[in-house]
Amino acid sequence: MSATTTVTETVQANPNLHGSGPMRLDGTDQHFGDFRDQLARDGFAVVKGAIPREKALQYADEMYSWLENFKLGFDRNDPSTVHKDKLPVINEKGMCLNYGLSHESFVWGVRSEPGVVGAFEKVYDDEDLIVSFDAVNFQFPNRTDLPPNKPWPHQDQDPEKHGFRCMQGLVNLLPNGPEDGGLIVCKGGHLVSEEFHHALADEERIPAWTPEWYGFTDRGMKWLEDRGCKWEKVCAEPGDLLLWDSRTPHYNLSPKNNQPRFAIYTCFMPVADASQEDLVRKKDAFERRVGTTHWPNARHTGSNVAKRDGQEDPHNRDRPVNDPKLSERAFKLTGIPYIKAKA
Numbered sequence: 001m002s003a004t005t006t007v008t009e010t011v012q013a014n015p016n017l018h019g020s021g022p023m024r025l026d027g028t029d030q031h032f033g034d035f036r037d038q039l040a041r042d043g044f045a046v047v048k049g050a051i052p053r054e055k056a057l058q059y060a061d062e063m064y065s066w067l068e069n070f071k072l073g074f075d076r077n078d079p080s081t082v083h084k085d086k087l088p089v090i091n092e093k094g095m096c097l098n099y100g101l102s103h104e105s106f107v108w109g110v111r112s113e114p115g116v117v118g119a120f121e122k123v124y125d126d127e128d129l130i131v132s133f134d135a136v137n138f139q140f141p142n143r144t145d146l147p148p149n150k151p152w153p154h155q156d157q158d159p160e161k162h163g164f165r166c167m168q169g170l171v172n173l174l175p176n177g178p179e180d181g182g183l184i185v186c187k188g189g190h191l192v193s194e195e196f197h198h199a200l201a202d203e204e205r206i207p208a209w210t211p212e213w214y215g216f217t218d219r220g221m222k223w224l225e226d227r228g229c230k231w232e233k234v235c236a237e238p239g240d241l242l243l244w245d246s247r248t249p250h251y252n253l254s255p256k257n258n259q260p261r262f263a264i265y266t267c268f269m270p271v272a273d274a275s276q277e278d279l280v281r282k283k284d285a286f287e288r289r290v291g292t293t294h295w296p297n298a299r300h301t302g303s304n305v306a307k308r309d310g311q312e313d314p315h316n317r318d319r320p321v322n323d324p325k326l327s328e329r330a331f332k333l334t335g336i337p338y339i340k341a342k343a
């Protein structure tokens, strides 16, 4: 099938795929002629140029300005100012979770870019999607002011619920080579996930604050290795969209050279997979401008209260600096238009 074959033609040609709802990544005889083939096979893929490079670099510029505008002393041109006292609270994994950041105009800009939304429409063969109000990642090199970012291999999916359920994504905004930090994945790990959880059902659990998370122990990592699974650092250019099946084991690495890593997480799912209660909770999260996890159904909602050294950060804010002005398409992604009026 050629690369120009449409999703609809593929669905008609392949009775194993359904016309709406998630495509079945576990299917054996799929061929799309695009990034979906790699997603099904390897559990991850890079959608090149989901955002044009120049636009991605503009978003990165806005991210730098957002950090500088706290006026705590961070200056993008002076590496000596990369220090937690001069920045909003960002953890050793690079996550910034508070301050209304999940709803800043530039974050909504990235998550509603046509190339980003369009990739997820293809993944799910569905245009009725909702998006996570996710975190933003700022990873700077040479940090000695934060604890080390030790490996944290995990799946963002309940180990008791098998099969493909959610596609995770992030938009990479700066050049990101092998030494520049960022996403590392266990290639093909999604396909052995169910077998893994049966084989290691008795394994001790690393504490998780949500059932939709599973951390791999040393024994779990050894099982993956013995099964022949290899870990691969995913490299990307500014504007590339990284996608991975939430069963695929993964974590992130800190930069080893002098190049920072900036990313905005963008996870989508069909609105049909969310309940009305989920959508009402999601509406509330949107109105309060708080975040969610990667899961767009908003089972867990966040807070805008960052803690600095155990105390509420005096620089906290509960609304974005630039409140988003959502297009009709972007507003649908909040899930709000899909809430049914009570009779």
Ligand SMILES: O=C(O)CCC(=O)C(=O)O
Binding pocket: 137, 156, 170, 182, 183, 184, 250, 251, 252
């Ligand atoms: O930053 C990344 O590349 C991955 C982050 C991640 O796995 C997570 O937040 O669950």
Ligand SMILES: [Fe+2]
Binding pocket: 154, 155, 156, 250, 251
């Ligand atoms: Fe994750």
